[in-house]
Amino acid sequence: MAVYTKEIDNERLGEPAIVIAADTVIVSHLGQIIEKPSSYKDHVDMLKGLRDDESPHRCYTAITVMAPLASGRHPGYAMESHVEETLVKFDKMVTDELIESYVKTNEGRDKAGGYAIQGLGAILVEKIEGSYDNVVGLPLRGLLKCIEGVVLNQSDEMGTMDDLEEEEDSNVKDTSNGIMSVLN
Secondary structure (H helix, E strand, O other), rough: OOHHHHHOOOOOOOOOEEEEEEEEEEEEEOOOOOOOOOOOHHHHHHHHHHHHOOEEEEEEEEEEEEEOOOOOOOOOEEEEEEEEEEEEEOOOOHHHHHHHHHHHHHOOOOHHHHHOOOOHHHHHHEEEEHHHHHHHHHOOHHHHHHHHHHHHHHHHHHHHHHHHHHHHHHHHHHHHHHHHHOOO
């Protein structure tokens, strides 16, 4: 909501057509949230822990898409959200030396879980179950569903063409009845 509020009040850029916010977290099989690494040692230990874990870890990305409503009807915006889950299993054959070499690249330093599957971090992963895009950090199918929901919400607010035609027909009938009353 803070991102939407900031963007809706952006005087330089004007009102946005749509605001997309997303964040990804990694969760161990024990339910522990694995943050971004805080140091070199933390990074190495984090990746070794993911490798040594018997069970896959879970990657969750939450997406929210918002758009202002033209009518201003309460609450003033259309909003759709989606959470995607993907299971990721690290390769047990990855050596400590490979993990240390990967950490030295700094690629995963600012990533939840300490790795980037779309880059060199792919070498750490044995398999995934679910959306690859989710592990990258933006599940595209979920995002498109949210955008579609917001757009359809806008369309519902404005009415469909059938609704507009029915309204137009009823206005014509009302007008003709009014004219008939005057003539009689």
